[in-house]
Amino acid sequence: MPYLLNQAADVTSREFEATYKAKYGMLRTEWRVVFHLGRYGSLTAKEICDRARVHKTKVSRAVHALESKKFLSRKTLPDDRRHETLSLTKTGSRVFADLCEQAQLFDAKLMAEFSKSERAMMRKFLIRVAKF
Numbered sequence: 386m387p388y389l390l391n392q393a394a395d396v397t398s399r400e401f402e403a404t405y406k407a408k409y410g411m412l413r414t415e416w417r418v419v420f421h422l423g424r425y426g427s428l429t430a431k432e433i434c435d436r437a438r439v440h441k442t443k444v445s446r447a448v449h450a451l452e453s454k455k456f457l458s459r460k461t462l463p464d465d466r467r468h469e470t471l472s473l474t475k476t477g478s479r480v481f482a483d484l485c486e487q488a489q490l491f492d493a494k495l496m497a498e499f500s501k502s503e504r505a506m507m508r509k510f511l512i513r514v515a516k517f
Contacts, residue, residue, distance in 0.1 A: 390514065397495060404487050409480055410454070414439055414447040416484070419456060419473065423481030427460075427472040456480055 398413065405411045411419070417437045422428060425436070430448060434441050448471060451457045456477035459469040473481060496504050 400495075401488065401491050404491065405484055408483070408487075409456075412447070412450070414443045415451055415456075418444060418447045418451060418471075419477060419481050419484070422457060422471060422473045423478065423485070427470040429462075429468050429470055431468075433471070451477070 402413055402416070405416045417439060418433055421433050421436055428436075430441065430444050433439070434444050437444070448457065448459075452459065454476075455474055457471050458474050459471055462468045462470060496507075499507065
């Protein structure tokens with residue numbers, strides 16, 4: 386089962402990667418950072434690491450790349466200058482909105498072969514596995 390889940394995740398992730406890479410020059414971890422900031426608002430890099438289950442080195446590289454593309458900004462926390470909150474810029478928010486639309490289209494295409502009940506079941510099972 387872990388092998389099949391990994392294969393399914395890899396195939397779908399690489400397919401969608403073509404969209405954000407071609408349009409915005411983003412790598413997978415950069416998209417994951419944009420996704421989390423767009424979905425949940427300002428976060429620290431550690432919070433993104435924990436939510437996305439990505440190593441801090443990869444998130445750090447992604448943050449630097451996204452900052453250079455003007456997709457995110459940093460703000461040092463006043464009570465702990467070692468940490469920063471990360472937020473999407475206006476440009477980053479537009480990119481997030483566009484990619485969310487693209488992701489919904491991708492999802493619809495991906496799930497088109499499944500019945501409504503199969504889609505619901507798959508979603509339910511994947512959520513349970515992800516919480517394992």
